[in-house]
Structures are given as structure tokens and as C-alpha cells.
Amino acid sequence: MCVSHLGGEHGARARRRQARSISDGGFRSPRAPGAVQGSVKAVRVHGACLAGVAAQLVTVEARFEPADRQQTEVLITGLPDAVVRESRGRVLSALKENGLGLLGGRLHLNLAPAARRKSGETLDLPMALCAAAATGHLDGRALSTALFVGELGIDGRLHGVPGGLAAATAAREAGLPSLVAPTATACEAACLPGIEVCAAEHLAQVVAHVSGRRTLAACHAPADELPPVAGTSLDEVRGQPTAKRALTVAAAGGHPILLLGPPGVGKTMLARSMLRLLPPPDLEERIEITRCLSAAGRWPGGLVRSRPFRAPHHTTSYAGLIGGGQQATPGEITLAHGGLLFLDELPEFRREVLEALREPLESGSVLLARARWRMELPARFLLVAAMNPCPCGHHGHPRVPCACSAAAVARYRARLSRPLLDRIDLRVSVTPPSFEELIGPAPTGSASQAEEHLARGARAARERARARQGARTNARLGTTDLERWAPARGEGLELLREAVEVRGLSARAVQSLRRVARTVADLEGSEGIGRAHLAEALALRGAP
Structure with a gap:
């Protein structure tokens, strides 16, 4: 009997159930x-x-x-x-x-x-x-x-x-x-x-x-025909030997790097060219990178062949960079997993967004906890940051005078907290190239030899590190690992002690210097680290 024909209280309940069902x-x-x-x-x-x-x-x-x-x-x-x-x-x-x-x-x-x-x-x-x-x-x-x-x-x-x-x-x-x-x-x-x-x-x-009437055919992986992403060639950047050396060290050891210099000197080109110094990802890394892109709705049509390069604008929100939201969307640091994260105009990012980078830089992941969910996202990226030295951008410029007061320069640089800067292993000043370097003839040799030489050196150093310590890069070596593979002895120990006393280095900074020195030694094919390696690590850790 239809519920509409039922009477009394029972019929009313049935009609309500029917309405709810509809x-x-x-x-x-x-x-x-x-x-x-x-x-x-x-x-x-x-x-x-x-x-x-x-x-x-x-x-x-x-x-x-x-x-x-x-x-x-x-x-x-x-x-x-x-x-x-x-x-x-x-x-x-x-x-x-x-x-x-x-x-x-x-x-x-x-x-x-x-x-x-x-x-x-x-x-x-x-x-x-x-x-x-x-x-x-x-x-x-x-x-x-x-x-x-x-x-x-x-x-x-x-x-x-x-x-x-x-x-x-x-x-x-x-x-x-x-x-x-x-x-x-x-x-x-x-x-x-x-x-x-x-x-x-x-x-x-x-x-x-x-x-059992008709079996579905097994699906096979699509042909690996995706072209590798080509970044800017390092040979397009004229001059800047110190910055190029720093990029090689960063690529070889996985060290975060900050490029400091006036506008127009090539900081962005240097950052984009670093992708070509990194080794291609292995199968496990390709699967991880593709999985992160797919979860964000950015599946490239097969397994990726190159490392990601993410360059979010400085107006990016906290959730946009770190991840989160109602649906726990991966942020830029997860989309850059296994590749490069380039933050241009670093002091222009919101303070809370930058401070949220501290834990991922050390752990390689980010733990998001909200009232209704808790989630850990991968975020093992190589940070490349760039900034001007002052608000007008010309502090320390050899030819253009700076219009900023000392207080304005100090306020501008104070936008970056010391705990965050402490986690950036390499901090390099990029100066304007000379007129001869800018329009003069190209360096001797073919245009690709210089970049190829640096790339071969960085990849060889990574292979030495992998043979010694496994998949971990030098930037992720712990204290026990450093005692085993980067002990400071003799003159190197004295240099490190002097640097701590003069520059007031933190315990994290001391260990960072040892990691960078280990990478410099790998680039030179040295088994141990010496005074020269620590001296170069100190030089590459300039004050912003």
C-alpha cells in the first residue's frame, strides 16, 4: 500500500521518510x-x-x-x-x-x-x-x-x-x-x-x-616521450664566477642558497639555470614527483623526466606555499618536491609564510594539523632565493648610488629572521658584470662547455656522496654522519673555532659549514675536509 494512503501518525511518519528520501x-x-x-x-x-x-x-x-x-x-x-x-x-x-x-x-x-x-x-x-x-x-x-x-x-x-x-x-x-x-x-x-x-x-x-563475461585488458604505462624541461643555460649569464661556483656547490650537495644583489645582475637567470646542474631523477624520484603533481591535478601524461621548478609570486598565501585549505591541497613546496623552489624578492613575502619554511627545510616534509584532519606532505626541495640589498636595490652598487638610509637598509634586511637565514647554507653577493664581460666575446670554447663542465663536476660529487652515504645529500647529514665523514682536524679545526668566536656562529651554522666543506671536498675529489674547504665554505656563507 502506498505511503500516501496511510493515515494517522504512522502515515505521517511514512510521508516524512519519503520526503527525506526524495x-x-x-x-x-x-x-x-x-x-x-x-x-x-x-x-x-x-x-x-x-x-x-x-x-x-x-x-x-x-x-x-x-x-x-x-x-x-x-x-x-x-x-x-x-x-x-x-x-x-x-x-x-x-x-x-x-x-x-x-x-x-x-x-x-x-x-x-x-x-x-x-x-x-x-x-x-x-x-x-x-x-x-x-x-x-x-x-x-x-x-x-x-x-x-x-x-x-x-x-x-x-x-x-x-x-x-x-x-x-x-x-x-x-x-x-x-x-x-x-x-x-x-x-x-x-x-x-x-x-x-x-x-x-x-x-x-x-x-x-x-x-567474467569479458576481461578488461591490462593497461601499460604510456611511452616515455615527454621532453625534459630545459632551464636557462648557465652560459647565458656573463661573468659571475663566484655565483656560478656557489650554484655548483649547492647542486652538488643539495644546499639552500640565497643570491643577494642589485636588480638586473642576473640573479633570476642564475636561479633558473641551476636546474641544468642537477642530475636527472631516478625511477623512484620520478614516481614520487609524478605522484605529487597528480594529486594536485597536474599529471603530465606519464612519468616526469626532469625535476620540477616552481617560482611562486611573492604575494602567494600561506596555504598556497605551504599547503592546506579545506581539502588539504598540496602547496608549492610539495609541488617542488624533488626539484627547485625559487623565491624571488624574498623579503617581499609575508613574514608568516617565510617562517613556515623553517621545518620543511630541515625535515623534507611538512606536517599540517587542523581541527578535522592531520596530514604529512612531502617537501624535499632545494631552495634558491634572491633579494635586493636594500629597498632601492643599489646598496653597494659600484656605479649607482644608493638612496636608502642605513636605518632603511637595516629594516629591509630585518624582514628575514635569523632562524630562517641560519638554515640557508650559502649566501652569495652577486655584483654587476663589467662592460667587457657583458658585451665582450664569449669565453673560449663552445658555448656549452662551461656549463657542461660544471654540471659534470656537480654530478660526480653527488655520485661520490651517494657511494659513501647512500641517497642522502650532504645538506642532510646529521651530527653523527659529520663526525664520520667530515671531521674537523688540525688547521681546519682552528679556523672553525676562530669563525665561531669572530662571527658568533650558532651551533646550526657550524654544522652547516661542515656540510658545505664536505661538498667542496667532494667537488675536488678529496677524501677528507681541510682548511681550504672550510675557508671556501665560510666565504660562501656571507652575511646578507
């Missing part, structure tokens, strides 16, 4: 002819949703209760966000469009673990399959060995979702042998070895696959 996205579907009110079935399907740059496994549980009604009521529990709540309409429409319509009754979808908030459209496909299995259209046992991700259209078409590599990583770590996803997402996930990935364009294809 507002929750249910639709009226006629019961299949001859349908029998069967027993309640509980089904579980593996899904995943993005959390930062990682994928968190979600178990979709479905339980269908037939009832003598025309309305299909859908209840979703497990802290779904607005996108997940809206998926009930997409799921029901897609099921009906493909001949998998639900009988009248109540469908309960639970997203486990229940205490963790679920967000995004990646759960559409597992929710649809779980609902179909709970109502007897599919065998639930056939859904237990794969991870399903994908967004559904109302006609059953599958749309790609970000985070294919993250989902494949989560599936492999959970011991699931296969992943089923839309084609674009599957092509990305196939870049990860050790897991079978199947691509589908439509819900009907997935249903046929799990039913």
Missing part, C-alpha cells in the same frame, strides 16, 4: 516484475580517496533492505563530504541506465573507517559496484581482489580522477593484486611496477569484467 537523491524505479523480497545481503568493495598526495583505502560496505515501496532510499554514512553525498544521484542513475536498477527499499552504504572524513569523486565506481552486488546483480566475491576508483557519469561513463599513482601505491601496499580505473587514471597508475592495472571507459565494461 531530498536525499533517491529516484522512483519500478520493481522488477516478479521480484521477490529476498534476505538482506552485505557486500564489501575496496575503494580509495585522496588525502594530500597519498591515497587512503576506503572499504565501501553495502546492505540492501527490500521493502514494499516504490521509493529507493539511499543512506551514506562514514563522514562523506558534499561530493560523496551527491554521488548517490550519479550512482543510482548510472545503475538504472545500465539495467541494474534497484528494487524499492533502503540501500545503506557505509564508508569505513567511519571516523575518517571521505572526500572526492573517486568513490563513485566502488559505491556503484557495491550497490549492484548488494541487490544481487553481481557476485560480491568477485569484487574482493581489486581496488576500484573512478567518477561516474549519470549514463555510466567513467571519468578520470587524479591520484592514479597514489591509488596504485595504496593497493600494492595493501596486497591487492589489481586496480580498475578510468583510462586516464589507469595509464597513470600503470607507471608503478608490481601491480596489474585495468582500464575501462564505462560501468558496463567493469560489470562484464567482474562477472
